[in-house]
Amino acid sequence: MVISKLNIVHTEASLGWGGQEIRILTEAAGMMLRGHQVTLLCPAEAKIYEEARLHGIPAVALPIGRKNLRGVLALYRWLRNNPADILNTHSSTDTWLAALASLLPGAQVPIVRTRHISAAIPNNQATRWLYQSATYHIVTTGEKLRQQLIDDNGYKPETITSVPTGIDTSRFKPGDKTLARQQLGLPEECAIIGIVATLRSWKGHVYLLDAFAALGNPAARLLIVGGGPQRDALQRKVVELGLQERVIMPGNQRDVLPWLQAMDIFVLPSYANEGVPQALLQAMLCALPIITTPVGSILDALQHEHTALIVEPRQADPLRLALERLLADQPLGQKLAQAALVTAREKFGMDTMLDKMEVVFQGALKK
Missing domain, CATH: 3.40.50.2000 (Glycogen Phosphorylase B;)
Incomplete structure (x- = not known):
């Protein structure tokens, strides 16, 4: 498959710092090296906002740390003025805000939802709409997480792809x-x-x-x-x-x-x-x-x-x-x-992760 250059926007509502946030920045940096345009949207007070800037990843501060109308409108206005190919969401809050913003005219962007953790997802009609209708594709960071969504939530297997986090094998190695x-x-x-x-x-x-x-x-x-x-x-x-x-x-x-x-x-x-x-x-x-x-x-x-x-x-x-x-x-x-x-x-090399994410993004773009 020939991968076209994409304009990828990541959203992250979390204020914390851990593997999820590091995965976002690592993937973003890798995509930028491959020639894709990448932007991160997150709260100004989030740790990832500061870290993104230090890593040379374009970051825009938006009030998306809570599920409220202000966050929906802020995200809607930004997307309307900054057209994107893919919107990759990462936490519950920013996924809901993105899904609601995408219902408004001028902000329709295919949403890819990355699930980083194994916490259970509620089995209710609203959440099913979020994951199986508002979201074009789900990425999990492991196969067991993928199977959990299929077995416990009844989500369609073809809408979920496991893409474990890639690590820089040239940097992490045995030492003295x-x-x-x-x-x-x-x-x-x-x-x-x-x-x-x-x-x-x-x-x-x-x-x-x-x-x-x-x-x-x-x-x-x-x-x-x-x-x-x-x-x-x-x-x-x-x-x-x-x-x-x-x-x-x-x-x-x-x-x-x-x-x-x-x-x-x-x-x-x-x-x-x-x-x-x-x-x-x-x-x-x-x-x-x-x-x-x-x-x-x-x-x-x-x-x-x-x-x-x-x-x-x-x-x-x-x-x-x-x-x-x-x-x-x-x-x-x-x-x-x-x-x-x-x-x-x-x-678990970096290229393996980036190759798989490019395929997911390309597939969502065609839907």
């Missing part, structure tokens, strides 16, 4: 662990167990802390990279568990690569709201042994005992046992890490 630790001021000799994730409840940090506290390895350190609403609660839990000297929380980091390269084991014990998490893919490309859960579309990327150890969510003890197993069996960790590295390079 000792050098990374020296640069970051981390201890060089002890085992470092790490997680890179926004500090939200469903990422499972509390279970990781409980598992780490019960480890029979007092020299090990736990590295929690990320910021977010659960930071204060997690810091209190660290104190309650008496782990102040063993847990390192450097906050949000613009460049997570050296932090990943400094780790011995990567853990993501999420229990909800996941597609295929970018942090997992990054850890795979850095050839880290991984422990995670079968939540969302994580199993699209990882297979138990082949590329990772998969444990049940919301349980500290299985997590502890998996950690102890990897700490005691380095050859197993190396085997899992190498298999995960090969999988990530083959299945």
Whole structure:
């Protein structure tokens, strides 16, 4: 298929920062490199607005952070004055605003709705209209999320495509662990167990802390990279568990690569709201042994005992046992890490994501 150059507009109502927002910017930057015109519409106070500008992605501030008439009219006026080929929405609020704005004359643009997380969608008439009539196509960030919409909501399979997030395989790669630790001021000799994730409840940090506290390895350190609403609660839990000297929380980091390269084991014990998490893919490309859960579309990327150890969510003890197993069996960790590295390079490269999104956009444009 010959892909024509498109004028793509992304909308994002969320004020937060995490994998969803990073996916939007990564995809936008990749599309721009392919010659497409890309614009992001978002609230002025959103973190993604600032980040887009820093990444050279055109961003326009609109009051679309809430479901109200002001947001509908603001989006309508902008679209009427700035014709687009594709409108790619990402959160519930901006999708509703876009759908309503597109009902007004002069703002009809094909809507592609990207679903980044596994949270359930209501089964009601209004939501079905939004997803199956107002939206031309749905993109999910994993196959399990796609199947969830088909099985639980009864949406037509041909209207949904799974497009996992692509990672820059030339940037994320194994590195010199000792050098990374020296640069970051981390201890060089002890085992470092790490997680890179926004500090939200469903990422499972509390279970990781409980598992780490019960480890029979007092020299090990736990590295929690990320910021977010659960930071204060997690810091209190660290104190309650008496782990102040063993847990390192450097906050949000613009460049997570050296932090990943400094780790011995990567853990993501999420229990909800996941597609295929970018942090997992990054850890795979850095050839880290991984422990995670079968939540969302994580199993699209990882297979138990082949590329990772998969444990049940919301349980500290299985997590502890998996950690102890990897700490005691380095050859197993190396085997899992190498298999995960090969999988990530083959299945989750940037070009794969961009190729699939171009096909989706081109198809929506023809409808």
